[in-house]
Amino acid sequence: MDPQRKTAAGPMAPTSIKTARKSFAVTNTYVRPHVEKEIITVHTSTPQTEKRSHTAQQNQVYQGDVNVLSIIDTNKDIMCCKYTEDVNSIAAGFSDGSIRVFCCHTGTCSNTLVDDETRAYPGPVTAIKHRPVSKAHPITNMLLSSYVNGCIKCWKYKYDQCLYTIREKRQTLGLSYHPRFSKFVTYGDDAKLCMYDEEAQTQERAFYSSQQKNVINGHTSRIFACAFNPKSHHELISGGWDDTVLCWDDRQPFATRYFTGVHMCGEGLDFDKPGREILTCSWQEKDCIQLWDYGSCKLIKTIVPDNYASKLYCGKLVPQTNLIVCGGSDANILRVVDINMNITECCIRNNPGDVYAFDFGTTRRKPRKGTESYKKLSEIGQVPRVSFVTGKRLQTVDFG
Secondary structure, three states, X not given: OOOOOOOOOOOOOOOOHHHHOOOOEEEOOOOOOOOOOOEEEEEEOOHHHOOOOOOOOOOOEEEOOEEEEEEEEEOXXXXXXXXXXXXXXXXXXXOOOOEEEEEOOOOOEEEEEOOHXXXXXXXXXXXXXXXXXXXXXXXXXXXXXXEOOOEEEEEEHHHOEEEEEEEOOOOEEXXXXXXXXXXXXXXEOOOOEEEEEOXXXXXXXXXXXXXXXXXXXXXXXXXXXXXXXXXXXOEEEEEEOOOEEEEEEOOOOOOOEEEEOOOOOOOOEEEOOOOOEEEEEOOOOOOOEEEEEOOOOOEEEEOOOOOOOOOEEEEEEOOOOOEEEEEEOOOOOEEEEEOOOOEXXXXXXXXXXXXXXXXXXXOOOOOOXXXXXXXXXXXXXXXXXXXXXXXXXXXXXXXX
C-alpha cells in the first residue's frame, strides 16, 4: 500500500544531507560549556504566590479554571518538552538541536545540552524521554533525546555531559520507553520501529512491514507515535502518516492487528491503565479524538467536546480520571476534555504557535471531600500541572 500523503503535515525540519549518510553507530561524547543566552523573558509564580488568570495574555484566551504558573519566551521554536525524573526541572528541545533544562520554581535555565556534533550538524530535537521511575529503576538524572538528523543521545543533564550517541541512517522522529524494562523504541521516516537495549546500547530488533501485496502488517510511511501496553511485557502500538494504527507483539515478526482512519503527526497515542482501550488524537479535521477497543480494534466512540476545530498533534489520558489533555494546531488550543460528558472542561486558545507537545508534572490539588459539586464529578482537580510548547514559548499551567 502506497503512502496516502505526499506533503508534510506535521512539524518537519529540512533534511540534512550530510547527517543522512551516517550509519548506525554508538560513540561516547562530551560537551563544551555553552554560554549563549537565548531566553527572552521569564514569568513565573510559585505555589505560594500563584495567581489565577482568566484574562488573555498576548492574545491567549483562557476558558475555565486555568492557573498560569510560568511562561518562558525564547527566540527559537521549541519542538518538545519533558519533566525530569524528580519533577523539579523541565527539559525543552529546540529546532536548532539544543536542549535547555529549566528550573520549575524560578524559570531559569540551569543546563544547556549541546555537543560538537549537534553544533556541526544541527537538527531539531524530536523527543526527550527518561526511563520510567520505579523501585526497580531508581532516579538516574539522565535524559534520552532523539533528533531529526538520526541521532539518539543520552545526557547526564546535571553535568551537561553526553554519555553516548546512537546514530541511525534515517530521520528519527521520536522514541518511547518500555514501562518496565530498560528498553526503548525509536521510529522515523523509513516506516520502521527499532527496539534498543538501553544498558547494552544495542539494537535488539526492528518492526516493519512484510511488503506482501494487499496485506497490512506494517507501516508504509513516516511514524510519529508509539505507546507500550502497560499490562504487557511484549505489546505496543504505533501510528503515522499512513492513517493506520498497528498493534505489535515483539514475539511476532509483523503487526498482529490494525485499525485505519487515524492520521498521526505527533505523540497522540495512549493506553488506559488496564491496557484495554486506546486513545487517538489525530491531525485531521474530523474525528480527531477517538477511543478504540484494543482487543478487537473497533471504534468505541468519537469525542467532539466543543465547537473549536483543531487538528491534534498530542494527547494523553489523565491517570485515574475520565479526562484527557490534548493539543494541536488551527486554534492552537490546549484542552482538558471529559470523555464521559463529551465537554471541554478547560482550554487555552490562540497560543503563539501550534501545540506540538506537553508533559504532565505533579498533581498539586486534591479533590475536596464532602462536596457534591460538578467539579468533583468532573475530577478536574486531579489533573496534574501541564507544561506545553507553543511556538517559541514554554508555558506551565494548572487546572481547577
